[in-house]
Amino acid sequence: MSDRGRGVTFARGFTAGAAMAGVKTGRSERLDVALIVSDRPCAAAGVFTQNTVIAAPCLVTRKHLQSGALRAIVVNSGNANATTGAQGERDAEAMAAAAAEKLGIAANEVGVASTGVIGVPLPIDRVKAGLAKVEPTVAGWDDASRAIMTTDTKPKVAEREVAIGQGIVRIGGICKGAGMIHPDMATMLAFVTTDAKIEAAALREMLTDAARDTFNAVSVDGDTSTNDTLLILANGASGIAVEPSDRERFVGVLTQVCEDLARMIVADGEGATKVFEVVVRGARSDEDARRAARTVTTSNLVKTAIHGADPNWGRILAAAGRSGAFVDAGRASVTVGDIVVFKAGTPQKPDLDAVRRVFSEPQIAIDIDLGVGNGKARAWGCDLSAEYVHINADYTT
């Protein structure tokens, strides 16, 4: 990861800023309205929640993205504007319109995102009043990264450079944690900017590719919140176009930025004290491998065992077995850290104290070889702590 900082304003031509609008109450981090702005039109693409109960800002942003172009993103935290009915859609449109008016652009050039409590009408007047106070600058990336936080304990920022043709293009982003990424993913928001020149259709494809093994590997397909949003804006300010022959390199670095951000989300999972990476190999297909890896990372039994450094490794295989992936326990192998606990169907009677030591580390590697094919995937999870319960048992109040 670059040490340059700046996240969404790392790419040239972007500014950002935030203000306190009084939507996010009872939290220590009070910035709660953010703007990300390009100085020129951008190609834009998005990936949204697969929840069929989709929040108003996602509906509005999807509509605005039909042109393949955006110039700004407006975000609020503290209220998700979800399950808020027709009024919710009017409020999301009003948020876009207020940002557009402020910036002197069209309302359909603005993407909208919200995160926070659901089922409560958005206090749109407060959002608009807060928005009026935002002054986007290159230095405003930090405020923007804080304004989108809910139960996150720290802002999440990443950026990388990639050499394309004769020059260097920049990619940067910010995101907010899916506090309870596992298994409910209470709203992951991620915003990525680049000064590369890319047409919208190609951008959409590349974003989908980059999300699949990063953000979507810390959430679970079909197991998402009402508001999950990943947006990318490409403004071409570098003057460098990403040609078809450059795409693989560009998408590789875009994927790295997304992985950096996704890992920060896991590490900052609500109440999380440890992160674990699950690699599934030898599956019948990549899709099967993904299914197994994600089920292991979302198993409450695996998550609590890791939390307590309980060497109950059998839970790992049991979780894979209920994932829907093809699992033949007689051919599977499981390795925890560097300890083979189960090999080709036979338990290896591992030293439980050694397994306990592996589970005591802040980063834990779990490798599952299903032994039935060549499919492979990775997923990341965090432990489940009593602190998670405390946070989520008292979210509204």
Add this chain to the structure above:
Amino acid sequence: MSDRGRGVTFARGFTAGAAMAGVKTGRSERLDVALIVSDRPCAAAGVFTQNTVIAAPCLVTRKHLQSGALRAIVVNSGNANATTGAQGERDAEAMAAAAAEKLGIAANEVGVASTGVIGVPLPIDRVKAGLAKVEPTVAGWDDASRAIMTTDTKPKVAEREVAIGQGIVRIGGICKGAGMIHPDMATMLAFVTTDAKIEAAALREMLTDAARDTFNAVSVDGDTSTNDTLLILANGASGIAVEPSDRERFVGVLTQVCEDLARMIVADGEGATKVFEVVVRGARSDEDARRAARTVTTSNLVKTAIHGADPNWGRILAAAGRSGAFVDAGRASVTVGDIVVFKAGTPQKPDLDAVRRVFSEPQIAIDIDLGVGNGKARAWGCDLSAEYVHINADYTT
């Protein structure tokens, strides 16, 4: 529920008993090997885990059930004999053989079940030594109900009578909690006996029907442990045959017994302090309704909100929305206790203190009308507490 007690020995011709075999270590409840025996051959049927990583005792019992007849069930707690490879199957067969030898019956007349830590070889010598000490009696139902417990805080026993033709037949059962029924269901074991005379094929059908909206509504299809087992033995000791015309009545009472037991499992969920019932109506199909109801009962966000009496009711609709059921938020309604919080797509701005009061009750009713059809289902869940984490972070040790 009858107040007669006796569970598995309520039906005539059955005895039960248990002993301490030293398999279950570090728990206050030390009985850990149980026998349930009929004085004559029985028709028998079973329902097993859908996890593709299936434990050895389930494999062995399924094989023994191919004849449609059993005469005894042997159970141990403390070790699940799961993910234990070929040795595990030999151990499960040895358990059946030891019980058979003790009782003077054939090994394939014995059903086997195990629950406890997975991935650790079964200490078969201890199990056999414990088994030798068991003396099945009519009074032994209580010991048997305790010997199958793991993290359960109390034994679970139910029984009912049903009038068939000129007489009364009896149905009784015991079960052990699926500690972490949500979402991983760490082994639910349930054993039901009846003195009705029923042929095996009919018994199998009736058991499947009874399980669908009871035990399977507190677990989740495809989301089960390696060992889940529900067995029924029908020994005909009442002299009363269940004719085709009696089946509906019999299955109704059998379902009641299963529901009694399933509700005890939820109420005794690990760390649970409250139980909630989710009714989904107006779904496109019963299957869709089941999917939505079960997803709501397994949502960590819903479970923690209920634990903390946090009136964050939007999480209920969000969980239904990611269930895979067809949900149109514009047509859905949600009622919590007697408070309509969301009606036909519009939030009702309910009094949050009133919602908080509903969520503070020990029993909570949640009603979701999807407004798109006639499908209906119920499911039961329990809250997620910090205590759940404590229990499961330190299970092995």
